[in-house]
Amino acid sequence: MRNITLSQAVNEALAEEMRRDETVFIIGEDVAEAGTPFKVLSGLVEEFGTARVVDTPIAEPGFMGLAVGAAMTGSRPVVDLMFGDFIYLIMDQLCNQAAKTHYMSGGKLSVPLVLRTNLGATRRSAAQHSQSLHALVAHIPGLKVALPSSAYEAKGLMKTAIRDNNPVVIFEDKLMYNDKAPVPEEEYLIPFGEANIKREGTDITLIGTSSMVQVCEKAAEMLAAEGISAEVIDPRTIVPLDEKTLIESAKKTSRVIVVDEGHQSFGITGEIAGRINEKAFYHLDAPVLRMGAMDVPVPFSPALEDITVPTPEAVAENARKLMSGEMIHAA
Amino acid sequence: MAKSKTNTEDYLTMYRQMVRIRTFEDNANQLYLSAKMPGLTHMYSGEEAVAVGICEALRVTDKITSTHRGHGHCVAKGAEFKEMFCELLGKEEGYCRGKGGSMHIADQSNGNLGANAIVGGSMGIATGAAFSAKLLGKDDVTVCFFGDGATAQGLMYEVMNMAALWNLPVIYACENNGYSEYTRTDEIAAGSITARAEAFGIEAHQVDGQDVLAVNALTQKLVDRARKGEGPFFMELMTYRYHGHHVGDINREYYRSKEEEKDWKENRDPIIRFRSWLVEEGIASEEDLDAMNAEIKQDAADAVEYALNAKYPDVSEVDMHVYTDIEHALARDTA
Ligand SMILES: Cc1ncc(C[n+]2csc(CCOP(=O)(O)OP(=O)(O)O)c2C)c(N)n1
Ligand SMILES: [Mg+2]
Numbered sequence: 001m002r003n004i005t006l007s008q009a010v011n012e013a014l015a016e017e018m019r020r021d022e023t024v025f026i027i028g029e030d031v032a033e034a035g036t037p038f039k040v041l042s043g044l045v046e047e048f049g050t051a052r053v054v055d056t057p058i059a060e061p062g063f064m065g066l067a068v069g070a071a072m073t074g075s076r077p078v079v080d081l082m083f084g085d086f087i088y089l090i091m092d093q094l095c096n097q098a099a100k101t102h103y104m105s106g107g108k109l110s111v112p113l114v115l116r117t118n119l120g121a122t123r124r125s126a127a128q129h130s131q132s133l134h135a136l137v138a139h140i141p142g143l144k145v146a147l148p149s150s151a152y153e154a155k156g157l158m159k160t161a162i163r164d165n166n167p168v169v170i171f172e173d174k175l176m177y178n179d180k181a182p183v184p185e186e187e188y189l190i191p192f193g194e195a196n197i198k199r200e201g202t203d204i205t206l207i208g209t210s211s212m213v214q215v216c217e218k219a220a221e222m223l224a225a226e227g228i229s230a231e232v233i234d235p236r237t238i239v240p241l242d243e244k245t246l247i248e249s250a251k252k253t254s255r256v257i258v259v260d261e262g263h264q265s266f267g268i269t270g271e272i273a274g275r276i277n278e279k280a281f282y283h284l285d286a287p288v289l290r291m292g293a294m295d296v297p298v299p300f301s302p303a304l305e306d307i308t309v310p311t312p313e314a315v316a317e318n319a320r321k322l323m324s325g326e327m328i329h330a331a
Numbered sequence: 332m333a334k335s336k337t338n339t340e341d342y343l344t345m346y347r348q349m350v351r352i353r354t355f356e357d358n359a360n361q362l363y364l365s366a367k368m369p370g371l372t373h374m375y376s377g378e379e380a381v382a383v384g385i386c387e388a389l390r391v392t393d394k395i396t397s398t399h400r401g402h403g404h405c406v407a408k409g410a411e412f413k414e415m416f417c418e419l420l421g422k423e424e425g426y427c428r429g430k431g432g433s434m435h436i437a438d439q440s441n442g443n444l445g446a447n448a449i450v451g452g453s454m455g456i457a458t459g460a461a462f463s464a465k466l467l468g469k470d471d472v473t474v475c476f477f478g479d480g481a482t483a484q485g486l487m488y489e490v491m492n493m494a495a496l497w498n499l500p501v502i503y504a505c506e507n508n509g510y511s512e513y514t515r516t517d518e519i520a521a522g523s524i525t526a527r528a529e530a531f532g533i534e535a536h537q538v539d540g541q542d543v544l545a546v547n548a549l550t551q552k553l554v555d556r557a558r559k560g561e562g563p564f565f566m567e568l569m570t571y572r573y574h575g576h577h578v579g580d581i582n583r584e585y586y587r588s589k590e591e592e593k594d595w596k597e598n599r600d601p602i603i604r605f606r607s608w609l610v611e612e613g614i615a616s617e618e619d620l621d622a623m624n625a626e627i628k629q630d631a632a633d634a635v636e637y638a639l640n641a642k643y644p645d646v647s648e649v650d651m652h653v654y655t656d657i658e659h660a661l662a663r664d665t666a
Pocket of ligand 1: 399448449477478479480481482508510511576
């Protein structure tokens with residue numbers, strides 16, 4: 001199988017879906033000739049023209065709102081939000097309008113829209129260009145949320161998102177745009193709500209999202225060398241969430257760490273830990289551990305920024321503590 | 332009254348639709364006062380010529396977006412009393428199966444993309460519907476209704492800019508009723524309202540919103556031009572709401588006088604004005620119009636009665652329609 005970058009994978013997914021369905025269009029800032037600051041969309045305007053790869057003014061609520069209306073009337077917009085941090089600007093259009101329209105209309109109107117944006121710190125971009133805000137939108141009923149962990153997932157999830165009749169938010173990790181992974185030449189889709197067991201194990205479950213899947217895999221390797229068998233699971237979509245796979249793994253291994261790059265408090269890690277506690281409590285030999293990003297705005301200085309996100313070393317260290325029965329949260 | 336070249340039937344339809352809105356609102360108000368309606372609602376009474384003058388210039392396939400004061404738009408775009416009252420009362424047979432209520436009433440069968448409880452919240456949606464029509468090669472026009480208060484929202488400027496850049500077939504219809512909630516428009520809007528659109532190169536008109544023929548004549552012209560790709564356009568419709576901001580806003584003298592209300596109701600009422608014109612022009616007799624009024628009154632009474640006795644949605648519907656493809660959202664994640 002060929003290896004392509006995450007960026008190419010997204011580009012291919014969009015091109016394939018735009019060829020397949022003429023109602024699909026891309027809208028956002030500098031998406032056409034510039035192909036976005038990350039160059040993810042390069043070449044698309046040449047094939048599909050400016051009517052379907054639409055450069056907008058710098059008006060996030062405006063083009064997000066426009067996309068909602070377009071989606072309600074027969075088009076399938078893919079909104080490009082340059083940085084995940086800008087999601088605060090479009091909250092009304094995303095959460096009050098897009099997310100609720102199907103419900104408020106008793107199922108008569110629908111909003112088949114994709115919001116593609118990004119997450120991830122350690123690019124030395126400071127507090128307003130480094131956040132991982134997927135928990136904010138996962139909180140809102142009516143939105144689906146996908147978190148690709150490699151080029152393979154990025155392509156398959158994007159194609160599924162475009163064909164979905166609901167508003168879907170996809171967060172790509174901006175540090176992974178140039179990472180290569182094997183991606184089949186032939187068409188494939190990845191269904192929502194199906195977790196991927198990346199590595200099987202028996203002693204402890206490491207649940208990771210987005211780039212934290214790699215972090216968990218590295219931790220699992222370190223642990224393997226010490227004789228600890230870690231299972232690594234990538235939920236791939238957090239809404240819908242494949243609870244079944246997560247709970248089964250928790251029951252099997254009896255120890256779980258949940259790793260995610262959003263802030264730890266009130267976030268994805270707490271949500272998943274809560275569900276495991278509710279549904280696998282009597283199978284657990286240790287408290288479910290949350291590892292999110294530190295609850296501070298993302299600092300600029302490399303010396304500070306690097307300690308705010310979970311690392312393979314930190315995950316492995318916590319796994320060892322859980323295995324040894326150490327009370328790591330005795331406050 | 333401004334004359335336009337519509338025929339007798341069109342005139343009578345406009346009259347009928349205005350009376351239907353007024354009658355609908357009188358009944359809705361009564362439902363509130365008798366504590367039969369859950370929540371609050373915002374009455375459209377007094378502004379009928381705006382919704383009717385505009386919607387009578389549209390096709391069924393044309394789209395509108397509406398506001399918290401949206402019953403008038405909904406009726407004018409072709410909705411039925413029965414489904415509307417059912418929705419106001421939270422009943423299963425309502426347009427939105429009781430999930431939307433007064434502030435979210437939508438009727439996609441007639442191109443009403445929905446009322447919106449966020450002031451200015453539908454401006455993006457209307458502009459997007461126009462974008463969609465252009466992208467898909469349809470000649471639908473979209474009218475975006477909003478109040479004077481919504482002109483303070485930034486979204487309006489963002490989407491007018493894009494609509495003008497891309498010549499979208501959208502008409503922004505500002506219903507200037509002189510107040511946003513309990514505040515006079517001149518206290519919240521600096522400068523001219525039409526000039527806001529003109530700054531983007533959008534042709535803007537101010538029109539007497541109590542004159543249904545003037546509103547209709549202007550809209551017909553603008554809709555035709557928008558269909559040909561000459562849009563967008565902007566209309567400021569000078570109008571007045573008779574009731575309080577919502578049905579519970581009873582003592583209003585701290586923000587507007589009884590004399591002012593009386594003047595609008597007695598001297599500028601859109602229905603009275605149009606009615607005397609119809610009679611003077613020999614288009615209809617007083618008796619014809621009285622008969623029409625009585626028929627509408629009966630229709631409304633029947634619809635209210637029906638809605639009061641209609642059933643609520645089954646509780647199992649609470650987690651339906653969250654997603655298009657997951658029948659019951661709360662069953663989705665269960666292990
Ligand atoms: C974003 C937002 N802010 C405030 C409100 C509360 N609110 C509801 S209606 C209204 C006044 C709107 O005035 P206008 O746009 O002139 O419409 P009108 O009620 O006069 O028809 C306000 C402030 C709201 N619903 N949404
Ligand atoms: Mg007003």
